[in-house]
Amino acid sequence: MNSMQRRLNKKMDILLERENSGPLKKKNLNRALRRALQNKLALVGLGIFLSIIILCFFAPLFTKYDPLKINIRASLQSPSAAHIFGTDTIGRDIFSRILYGGRLSILIGFGSAIGASFLGVVLGAWAGYRGGWFDFLMLRTSELFLFFPQIILCLLLVTMVGQSVGNLLGIFIFTGWCGIFRMTRARMLSLREEEYVQALKVLGVPEPIICYKHVLPNALGPVFVNITLSTAIFILQEAALSFMGLGVPLEIATWGNILNVANNLNILKVNWWIWLPVGTMISLFVLSINFIGDGLRDSTDPSQQG
Numbered sequence: 042m043n044s045m046q047r048r049l050n051k052k053m054d055i056l057l058e059r060e061n062s063g064p065l066k067k068k069n070l071n072r073a074l075r076r077a078l079q080n081k082l083a084l085v086g087l088g089i090f091l092s093i094i095i096l097c098f099f100a101p102l103f104t105k106y107d108p109l110k111i112n113i114r115a116s117l118q119s120p121s122a123a124h125i126f127g128t129d130t131i132g133r134d135i136f137s138r139i140l141y142g143g144r145l146s147i148l149i150g151f152g153s154a155i156g157a158s159f160l161g162v163v164l165g166a167w168a169g170y171r172g173g174w175f176d177f178l179m180l181r182t183s184e185l186f187l188f189f190p191q192i193i194l195c196l197l198l199v200t201m202v203g204q205s206v207g208n209l210l211g212i213f214i215f216t217g218w219c220g221i222f223r224m225t226r227a228r229m230l231s232l233r234e235e236e237y238v239q240a241l242k243v244l245g246v247p248e249p250i251i252c253y254k255h256v257l258p259n260a261l262g263p264v265f266v267n268i269t270l271s272t273a274i275f276i277l278q279e280a281a282l283s284f285m286g287l288g289v290p291l292e293i294a295t296w297g298n299i300l301n302v303a304n305n306l307n308i309l310k311v312n313w314w315i316w317l318p319v320g321t322m323i324s325l326f327v328l329s330i331n332f333i334g335d336g337l338r339d340s341t342d343p344s345q346q347g
Contacts, residue, residue, distance in 0.1 A: 083335065083336025085332060108133060108134070116129070127312075130315075135318060142319075153209075153272075154268045157214045167252060170252040194216045209288060269330050286301060286304075296322065300316055
């Protein structure tokens with residue numbers, strides 16, 4: 042019996058080492074990094090992404106204007122040397138509002154994506170590994186959320202709980218966890234049948250430790266890709282809600298609230314500088330995140346590797 046136990050322990054150690062460490066893992070990591078660096082669109086996206094991040098989070102170095110300062114005398118000025126992107130209907134400098142507003146929009150996007158991914162991963166890992174009534178309940182719940190368009194759910198919840206940055210983050214997390222939940226669950230369903238998992242069960246290792254410490258790290262590859270793509274989705278949703286006046290309170294500068302000023306047919310036709318620069322900034326940032334996400338997916342997905 043002792044001899045059989047020693048052989049089982051040795052086999053488990055070999056399997057865990059092969060799965061979680063050693064030269065093979067380092068080789069795979071280096072290969073993934075090389076493939077990512079060879080993806081030109083991903084590099085372009087990374088360059089655009091870093092440029093926008095630097096502009097927004099170091100905004101005082103690039104503009105001298107207060108994004109909230111009102112100057113009625115300078116209202117609706119077209120782009121000039123004094124105001125690169127012109128001014129809005131109450132004289133606020135649009136360039137400074139884009140830079141300062143980008144901080145909050147980006148934080149909302151990343152915060153919501155990370156929060157939704159964390160919730161989806163925790164629930165999806167346990168549902169996929171354990172199965173049973175919890176898996177059935179969470180799967181039906183996710184289907185219920187996915188049945189309704191997310192933007193409609195966000196609209197309903199905003200009208201119920203009110204407008205604030207915290208409420209918007211909570212709503213995005215509450216409505217955005219289902220996709221990553223189903224992705225994580227699917228990965229765990231296949232990984233839980235691996236030999237090292239069965240060996241850990243035989244040795245009496247507690248199931249939560251097996252699930253979250255030994256199995257989950259091997260399912261996290263698609264999660265990082267999902268975070269990038271979810272960030273882009275949440276930024277677009279914030280912009281859409283704020284454009285309709287249901288996002289972040291209008292007195293706070295965000296990309297969506299800058300677009301809200303252009304919620305007028307005459308401004309859309311005549312004062313193009315109010316909506317075109319911020320619309321271009323949103324499009325570039327979302328495209329850059331999508332390019333980075335595609336590069337991560339191509340470099341980490343085994344089906345994409347030769």
